[in-house]
Amino acid sequence: MADFNGIVVINKEKGFTSHDAVNVVRKIFDMRKVGHTGTLDPEATGVLPICLGKATRVSDLIMESDKEYIAEMKLGIKTDTQDIWGEVIDKSHKKVSQEEFISAIESFKGEYDQIPPMYSAIKINGKKLYEIARQGKEVERKPRRVNIHYIEILDVNEDSARIKVGCSKGTYIRTLINDMGEKLGTFACMTSLQRTKSGVFHMEDAYTLDELKNIKENDHLNKVLYNADYVFSSLDRIDLSHELKERFLNGAKSTVENVPGRYRVYDLKGDFLGIGYVEVDKKRNVLKTEKNFYVQG
Structure with a gap:
């Protein structure tokens, strides 16, 4: 079994169910942990993001998007x-x-x-x-x-x-x-x-299943994957020290200098930790955990 983590955007063609597309992607990437982000009827076509590996943790967020x-x-x-x-x-x-x-x-x-x-x-x-x-x-x-x-x-x-x-x-x-x-x-x-x-995925990001098969033959599958944090690319970014990272992952609030709002949160190595929000609490700006997406290893 391969070990891919990311989101591939399928241009679903007529005659396929969303589950059919997932099964084909599962075979192409040689992975079990694969899931789609909202069904398209068999006769419908177009954008169908499919999450692989650790990126399946954001599938609900894509499903909730416009x-x-x-x-x-x-x-x-x-x-x-x-x-x-x-x-x-x-x-x-x-x-x-x-x-x-x-x-x-x-x-x-x-x-x-x-x-x-x-x-x-x-x-x-x-x-x-x-x-x-x-x-x-x-x-x-x-x-x-x-x-x-x-x-x-x-x-x-x-x-x-x-x-x-x-x-x-x-x-x-x-x-x-x-x-x-x-x-x-x-x-x-x-x-x-x-x-x-x-959500953030468009037709120009999408590949047909046949195109994916050709890409696999050329051993370039990694190039078609979006990292899970791309789903939140419209949000500003916060990078946390090791101490603040542990607090964030444990759900504890931390004082920060960032203005109130929602943020993508990373550690100093650039690993995506999750989504947080800054709000004013007793005249301090504090970062709180909204959703933890961190998977170690």
């Missing part, structure tokens, strides 16, 4: 999965003006309460919703607050559109499109989906 998608939608069609790959259950021939279409799309900017689709991996009473849906049943789902940071209309005509969406974690784009159709008094379903960003 995402960006490019999606295509078509009006007048309702399916059981809210996308074109599901069973068509209703149709509408209602005509809407381009102005109404654009207005409905743009009206979803900001926060809104989204009811997750039945065909999803969310669990209710220990059972995944899609398992219940496949039995022909439907159960009540609680709305979840999501944040649509921006919507950019890339192309639009009388019954279809292509949009770019920046959103909070847990947002279902096919449900967003379904809800846009409802707002117009008709139906709408998603016809394609590409994830273009996941």
Whole structure:
């Protein structure tokens, strides 16, 4: 078994599940400790960060991060999965003006309460919703607050559109499109989906599985890996002495000169310790531990 630690960004192609991609990466890197950072449906493509070795400790943080998608939608069609790959259950021939279409799309900017689709991996009473849906049943789902940071209309005509969406974690784009159709008094379903960003990772950082196989043949796999601390690259950095390092790892606060805020924390050797935050405590600036990511050896 090899010993890689880092994050590889996959450009997932159609026809693969996220678990399929993990299994292929596991074979390419010859490692067991591999995990993805949020599923992409089999027909969806795009950015899928996969964590290897010690970097699996930050997978939850990537999962919690904002995402960006490019999606295509078509009006007048309702399916059981809210996308074109599901069973068509209703149709509408209602005509809407381009102005109404654009207005409905743009009206979803900001926060809104989204009811997750039945065909999803969310669990209710220990059972995944899609398992219940496949039995022909439907159960009540609680709305979840999501944040649509921006919507950019890339192309639009009388019954279809292509949009770019920046959103909070847990947002279902096919449900967003379904809800846009409802707002117009008709139906709408998603016809394609590409994830273009996941946290700090972009399409230009991503490799197809075939590209990774070729890179392995040239023995350059280390060059495609991002260190775990790259996830927090937007934060400023603090380097700690040996004494303060021990305090940080034990969860004890330490007086520092840094201004209040969140920080990436390292020791003097450059090893990543975790995330901390500085706040004012009794007129002193003190560093406290938010999350310890340090793994020795």
